[in-house]
Amino acid sequence: MNKFYVTTPIYYVNSYPHLGHVYTTIIADTVARYKRQRGHEVFFLTGTDEHGINIERAAEAAGVPVKEHVDRIVDSFKTAFAPFEFTNQHWVRTTDESHKEGVRKLWQAAKANGWIYKGKYEGWYCGNCNEFYQEAEAVKGDGDVLLCPTHERPLELLSEESYFFKLSAFQEKLLEHYEKNPHFIRPETRRNEVLSFVRGGLNDLSVSRVSVKWGIPVPDDPEHTMYVWFDALSNYITAIGYGNEQFGGEEHFKKFWPANLQLVGKDILRFHTVYWPAFLMAAGLPLPKTVYSHGMWLSGGRKMSKTLGNVIDLAVLQKHFSPETVRYFVLREMVFGQDGDFTYEALLDRVNADLASGLGNLASRTLTMVRNFCDGVIPSAGAASTDLTTQASEVREAVEQAVAAFDREFDEYNFSRAIEALSNARFRVDKFISDAKPWDLAKDAAKRAELELVLHTAAEALRFFAVLLAPVLPNATQAIWNQLGESGEVNQVLPSNLNWGDVAQKQIGEIAAIFPRLDKKKVMEEIKQEEAASQAARAQETKQEAPAETKPAEATPAPAAAAAPAEPVPGIAYIGIEDFLKVELRVGEIKTAERIPKADKLLRFTIDLGEAAPRQILAGIAQYYEPEKLIGRKVIVVANLAPRKLRGLESQGMILAASVGEEGRPILAGFLEEVPNGAKLK
Numbered sequence: 001m002n003k004f005y006v007t008t009p010i011y012y013v014n015s016y017p018h019l020g021h022v023y024t025t026i027i028a029d030t031v032a033r034y035k036r037q038r039g040h041e042v043f044f045l046t047g048t049d050e051h052g053i054n055i056e057r058a059a060e061a062a063g064v065p066v067k068e069h070v071d072r073i074v075d076s077f078k079t080a081f082a083p084f085e086f087t088n089q090h091w092v093r094t095t096d097e098s099h100k101e102g103v104r105k106l107w108q109a110a111k112a113n114g115w116i117y118k119g120k121y122e123g124w125y126c127g128n129c130n131e132f133y134q135e136a137e138a139v140k141g142d143g144d145v146l147l148c149p150t151h152e153r154p155l156e157l158l159s160e161e162s163y164f165f166k167l168s169a170f171q172e173k174l175l176e177h178y179e180k181n182p183h184f185i186r187p188e189t190r191r192n193e194v195l196s197f198v199r200g201g202l203n204d205l206s207v208s209r210v211s212v213k214w215g216i217p218v219p220d221d222p223e224h225t226m227y228v229w230f231d232a233l234s235n236y237i238t239a240i241g242y243g244n245e246q247f248g249g250e251e252h253f254k255k256f257w258p259a260n261l262q263l264v265g266k267d268i269l270r271f272h273t274v275y276w277p278a279f280l281m282a283a284g285l286p287l288p289k290t291v292y293s294h295g296m297w298l299s300g301g302r303k304m305s306k307t308l309g310n311v312i313d314l315a316v317l318q319k320h321f322s323p324e325t326v327r328y329f330v331l332r333e334m335v336f337g338q339d340g341d342f343t344y345e346a347l348l349d350r351v352n353a354d355l356a357s358g359l360g361n362l363a364s365r366t367l368t369m370v371r372n373f374c375d376g377v378i379p380s381a382g383a384a385s386t387d388l389t390t391q392a393s394e395v396r397e398a399v400e401q402a403v404a405a406f407d408r409e410f411d412e413y414n415f416s417r418a419i420e421a422l423s424n425a426r427f428r429v430d431k432f433i434s435d436a437k438p439w440d441l442a443k444d445a446a447k448r449a450e451l452e453l454v455l456h457t458a459a460e461a462l463r464f465f466a467v468l469l470a471p472v473l474p475n476a477t478q479a480i481w482n483q484l485g486e487s488g489e490v491n492q493v494l495p496s497n498l499n500w501g502d503v504a505q506k507q508i509g510e511i512a513a514i515f516p517r518l519d520k521k522k523v524m525e526e527i528k529q530e531e532a533a534s535q536a537a538r539a540q541e542t543k544q545e546a547p548a549e550t551k552p553a554e555a556t557p558a559p560a561a562a563a564a565p566a567e568p569v570p571g572i573a574y575i576g577i578e579d580f581l582k583v584e585l586r587v588g589e590i591k592t593a594e595r596i597p598k599a600d601k602l603l604r605f606t607i608d609l610g611e612a613a614p615r616q617i618l619a620g621i622a623q624y625y626e627p628e629k630l631i632g633r634k635v636i637v638v639a640n641l642a643p644r645k646l647r648g649l650e651s652q653g654m655i656l657a658a659s660v661g662e663e664g665r666p667i668l669a670g671f672l673e674e675v676p677n678g679a680k681l682k
């Protein structure tokens, strides 16, 4: 039996699941079901990435032990995924002991082969992507603060002893592999991107951290923890038995590795097509057959991401749309590999057109006529008039061609085109029914053969569609299958075994609507209200999670999308809104800024808070900011803090800043949009 191993990225537990995570997992699940239906022995893996400084900090901010914190978020992923009935054999967690054993083995193998050495690292680090950036790659923010090009958050300058992976030595080997295996990176555009990146030269990679405690200790040097990407990427092999006894260990690993398809978003392309193959080569292991990098779902034209805060709320989505309709939509709507804008309007239109009026309607009208006109038994194809017989053969041809096109496109991961091929054939069937008017034929006993041919053809087409669409719409197609009077599981039917005509003489089952039509206007109104409410709740919770003065540098987890937490998070000392309202936060504009003689930490500002006169405020940020560069900058000021004297000077308020890293480097809070002086924050 052919084996097929498909993986999704393992998702960060630094926040809660959103549509993006569900998307990749839907693709993987659909591929897994497709391959199983065609007789492959499939292993489908998904899971969670649970180490790293961000997670450590988020747990700290929540005041709970890190493991407890990650367990809770892993649960929220599993809860959000549950309605989709994903068929993954395993959920790998990087906190699993078996994973740790495997990662250690990979490290030791790479080290024994001479690809890991010890050195010193200095660089600009983003805790959100766990990645160092060159200064040139960073985006310049206000006050020349360097920002992460992906997350638009400040980078930290880190310097520490580190183990390095000799990535530079793999440039030629990687290029040779890309050349020899044109399908290793797909689609083509991404392959070209990676080729030009690697041709530009590779630097050695820092693969350990002494500053991060929440990670897997480096073998024989436990002061260091492994760089999270070394840890995380290894999941694809540790989860199937590399270096541990999972599923029987080595034998199972050898059976499924190399993976056939590793699905990733384009945001993590480089990790999977440069680092990952290099790590594998370093340990003498084979490389995956294909890394497919898909596009991003955008929301309002921007990448949907928890850090940017514009994610589609899974709770709202799932309230109005069944998991099957969401599956169908994301597969049909997004051209796989390209970005796509997610809108509820498009989802509603798709569901109503393709599923309610389309497949669902074909099923209900065909089966209702079989019940009403043929005593519930699907007729055989009778000897009808030549014209109708010709039309019926054209329908059959269209369906059979679509069946072939479906597999051809699906094998190339063109999901949208595969589904479109079937939809086009369905239009042909619908037209055949509308033209032949079986409801009229039923009134005329002399037209019995015509009536039977129409219903036979429609029911047969429906049966073919059900089998083909089983990986996309598992439950709906099973319902159609049962209503057609077929037994067993539709996903076990090999499409190539389908025989046109076999539908005849089946006693149909009970008819029930498969896809109810959705009232677009009503649903849109409800969604808008729910989204506004959930955004307000999110904003409220964010305030509660991060009281102004102790706001952590990195995002604390956004509130649960799928499982909005009704219960309080243990360990957080909650305050009521009335406490929060006691703090008067106002927008101020820095009018003057200067150093204070003999006080190397303090800067003296005059700040316009929209009052009669500007205030004098002192702030301990002199080591990090050039005073001249701050003039004109809008900041947030605690306006009702009791005045106090510092170095003999009165400070009449406090400027808010994030405190970053162990040294507590301040980063001033500010605004992206124009805002008047004195405006109140609430």
Ligand code: ME8
Residues within 6 Å of the ligand: 008, 009, 010, 011, 012, 013, 019, 020, 021, 023, 024, 049, 232, 233, 234, 235, 263, 264, 265, 266, 267, 268, 295, 296, 297, 298, 303, 304, 305
């Ligand atoms: O990157 N559209 O985890 P992550 C489509 N832990 N897919 C999206 C998406 C969007 N807007 N947003 C996220 C990590 N995704 C690492 C991976 S793997 C060894 C470690 C999907 O939680 C997409 O698959 O940030 C993307 O690559 C992944 O979620 C990133 O998930």
